[in-house]
Amino acid sequence: xxxxxxxxVQVIKGKDKGKSAKIAAVYTKENKVLLPxxxxxxxxxxxxxxxxxxEIKTIVKPLPAENVALVCPKCKQITRVGYMxxxxxxxxxxxxxxxxx
Numbered sequence: 034x035x036x037x038x039x040x041x042v043q044v045i046k047g048k049d050k051g052k053s054a055k056i057a058a059v060y061t062k063e064n065k066v067l068l069p070x071x072x073x074x075x076x077x078x079x080x081x082x083x084x085x086x087x088e089i090k091t092i093v094k095p096l097p098a099e100n101v102a103l104v105c106p107k108c109k110q111i112t113r114v115g116y117m118x119x120x121x122x123x124x125x126x127x128x129x130x131x132x133x134x
Contacts (some may be wrong), residue, residue, distance in 0.1 A: 035114040065095035
């Protein structure tokens, strides 16, 4: 997966299309990313004996990684990620402006 925690991404598919957020967590095995304030759902919790009240909670579910696109911090456009070798290290680069990410 070419996305990392802390990258700014924009949602390109789904109900939150067009929203931007920073990645809070990356789940590589499931190929999903967690974005706070995006892909929120309401969960109704029943009351239990012992004084707990029923309530509606807002939960955030992870999005598939193919539904988001990276926003380059230099050119501020959505872009794909490429790799280059610089001084013996593999670094990520923006495909549009060729700057390191």
